[in-house]
Amino acid sequence: MRERGSTTPTSSTGRAASLTAKATSFTAKATVRCAIYTRKSSEEGLEQEFNSLDAQRESAEAFIASQKHAGWTCLREKYDDGGFSGGNVDRPGLQKLMADIEAGKVDCVVVYKVDRLSRSLMDFARLMEVFDRKGVSFVSVTQQFNTTHSMGRLTLNILLSFAQFEREIISERTRDKIAAARKKGRWGGGRPLLGYDMDTSPAGTRLVVNASEAKVVNRIFKTYLETESLSETLDRLDAEGVKKKAWTAKDGTRHGGQPFDKSALHGFLTNVTFTGKVSYKGDIYDGLHEAIVDEETFRRAGELLKANRCHEGRSPRNKHGALLKGLVRCTSCGCAMGHHFAISRGRRYRYYVCIHAQKRGWRACPGPSLPAEELESFVVDRMREVCGDESLLQQSVLRAQEQLREDLDAANDERDGVARDLTQARQALSKATTQGDNAGAGEHRETVRELERRQRQLEATIGAMEDQVIDPDELAGAMEAFDPLWASLTVEERERLVRLMVREVAYDAQNESLSVAFLDGVAGYSRSRTCTTAS
8 A cells, every 4th residue: 555645666675765655554455444543631621512632533534535545444433532641551442442453343543643542662562562463554644654664663662752751751840840839838639628619710729618618527526536436426427417528520510429438537537638738748738728627636636546546447557566466355345455665764665555445544444454575475375385286276277278268269359340340431431432421431530540449459458368378288387396487487477377376365354364265276275374464
């Protein structure tokens, strides 16, 4: 196929004039099925009757029409991505295009400019591998080259390298601009926040206190300080009908207004924006907006959250080597005992403290604390005794590993379900984008982002769980020499081993006794002894 009337043939050594004149070669095909791909990074202006995507498509259609003599024909299917970055390939229009290429429905891909397809050299290289494998050519309307020759590939890579460089420069400038704005106390943008309205002006967007919502914000903080529990606070908020901030987007779509959950409530109670400040990469700056919550109330809520170990619904990392973190229970009041420490004369003293006594006062429980080293040594001694019985050890480890694998299977099933939902959401987004349904596309895009976030969380969780699987035979063999093994383990490995064997450690302050309950299989094996509590 000759392009734009070129009659100069390509010799065995290749000629520069031929390379620049040809877009691709389809001499063996009577009809060249051309797919037009368009992309725009932002959603701004997409609601217009004739937008950037339409302009790109019009130029591509005109170019294809000029090649009609060579058998070029434009496919009716639209492959548009409005509001998607070219820095990755997670775009519904592009995914749809690649699926049709794999199905053999496309012979040539036409774009307005190279960076419309991708701004990443690595991603583009992968796309070109698929193009080559399926015999699909690639044409840019404004930057003409032949992808079937080395010179054309070199030109393409040079252009793409500059596109990637431009994207990285823009990203750096954007990050610098955000950092400078935060340091000056300007709000960084994002979803509207309960208690504030957004005032948009040429100087930028700033937060303005919403008087009625501000009362709700203070009531949420007051309720949490009264109940000292996220669950009880959620129950009260649900009973009162308190929900997240609701707002209307520019296209008229309603967003927000959902009930709080534990994760959202924790983020709400730890948001420094309510104190008139802004946060950026761990640093706090004085904001330009008015505070709703006073510093003392915010501080008390934060301390209570830490005491309750509520870190966005996840257990915090074991920074201080608490071997029995989350396993110790006070039988006097039925409450858990948390790990704490105090420093005196340069020495650190660790304790396991009854949470009920800590929250309600030391008179609320007869045995508020216990020395950590003494308690942990007692539990390790009981583990050493268990390890002397090979059958009990084997049962304990097998049961623990069985439970871990059940949890791993459940996590894998959820990951598969999320993957299916993500595929459906991307298809729905592609359909809404193709039909010009901007409101629907916005909702589906938000769903895609949420599912992608959950998918990443599950991948991390599954990876961590897979790392915990221990071969029972290897562990049983190592336990024949418990003391040398224990001495060689790191803090994290010791904590992991304890959780493979111990279900609960109970402390009876009235009788001054301790007991250890092991996992199923060795549940009947327990030991108790008299101990001295620490004040």
